Amino acid sequence: xxxxxxxxxxxxxxxxxxxxxxxxxxxxxxxxxxxxxxxxxxxxxxxxxxxxxxxxxxxxxxxxxxxxxxxxxx
Numbered sequence: 001x002x003x004x005x006x007x008x009x010x011x012x013x014x015x016x017x018x019x020x021x022x023x024x025x026x027x028x029x030x031x032x033x034x035x036x037x038x039x040x041x042x043x044x045x046x047x048x049x050x051x052x053x054x055x056x057x058x059x060x061x062x063x064x065x066x067x068x069x070x071x072x073x074x
Contacts, residue, residue: 035063036072 038049038060049060 035060035067038064 041049050057052060
């Protein structure tokens with residue numbers, strides 16, 4: 001097989017795998033008992049959490065929401 005044909009075939013398989021992975025539904029964040037306490041911090045701790053990267057903050061909020069939905073102890 002020619003090198004160009006092999007490269008094209010590999011590219012097609014790579015793109016197909018990427019599309020298949022992106023099409024999978026994202027798994028819901030598992031509830032974490034520790035996440036229930038994330039909002040009960042000092043103002044310094046809250047400021048630190050809010051300074052996290054957007055992705056980090058999104059991850060924290062997903063954990064908090066999942067924990068509250070599963071029933072955080074009050």
